[in-house]
Amino acid sequence: MTTTDVKADISSTTSMSLNSAGSDDGSEPAVQHPMNPRVEAKIKALCQRTGLVMKQENGQRKYTNPALTGKPEKGTEIFIGKLPRDLFEDELYPVLESYGPVFELRMMLDFNGNNRGFCFVTYQTRNESQAALKGINNFEIRKGRLLGACQSVDNCRLFVGGIPKSKKRDEIMEEMKKVTEGVVDVIVYPSAADKSKNRGFSFVEYKDHKAAAMARRKLMPGRIQLWGHQIAVDWAEPEIEVEESVMKFDASHE
Incomplete structure (x- = not known):
């Protein structure tokens, strides 16, 4: 990778397009200040050493x-918490x-x-991620600073309640495709x-977690x-419960 390529990747600005209007967890996008020169230099050096391509959005x-x-094997993403807030990727990446x-x-x-x-962080194989x-x-x-890590859940399925009981699977599929993107399947019980009617809810499967998160947000x-019906939406399976000890950081160190 050339210096020009790295510079172009680093200078990428926050995407504000409709298709990427939120983070992977469906939250509102964060508008950030331009990267300061010290951080930019650290990231540039990391990309030059490793061949990584970085995009900020x-x-x-x-x-x-x-x-x-x-494509990585399924179940190869892990969550890492308790990062010191002033830590940058050049310090963490050698560990990864x-x-x-x-x-x-990410x-x-x-x-x-x-x-x-x-x-x-995502690895290619489950052996590596484990x-x-x-x-x-x-x-x-760092001295006295312990990281926390756990398996990340790549959930692609939503529970949708409040569906009229007269609606068939194909009708629900058609409607969900109108209002959300990435629908691959609908499960109705x-x-x-009355076997001719549904139970008032369905499970909607999306092509990936990001598509499901964006649909949930919408x-x-x-x-x-x-x-014309108000609906209820949630993850079909509980999102991974990250232990508080993994997620939190000690403010006394900041």
Whole structure:
């Protein structure tokens, strides 16, 4: 990768297009200050050393590795919490790559461009991600500062309640495709009392977690109705419960 390529990747600004109007968890996009020269120099050096490509958008700095082709195995993303707020990727990345090639790193940012205390990292294989999970959890990144790590859940399915019981699967599929993007399947269960009717809810499967998160954000109560009915929307399965000890940071160190 040339210096020009790195500079172009680093200078990418926050995307404000409709298709990327929120972060992967469906939250509102964070508008950030321009990257300060010291941080830019650190990231530039990291990209030059590793060949990573960085893009900053939607409240995160996202790194991908062009040298890694093919799709990662399922279940290879891990959540890392308790990051010191003044830590940057050049300090963390050597720890991550010691367990295998990093397919993707997403550092979540606050308004000032500092990390929010957590990030997500994806490896290509489950063996690599499990080794990283064990090694990074309770790893002392700085004196007295232990990281926390746990498995990330790549949830692609939403529960949608409040659906008229007369609606068939194909009708629900058609309606969901009108109001959200990335729908790949709809699961409907018949009523026990009347098999010709549904139970008033369905499960909607999306192509990936980001599409599901964006759909959930769009379908939140009060924002949209289906067939004139108010609907209830949530993740079909509970999102991973990150232990408080993994998520929180000690303010006395900041």
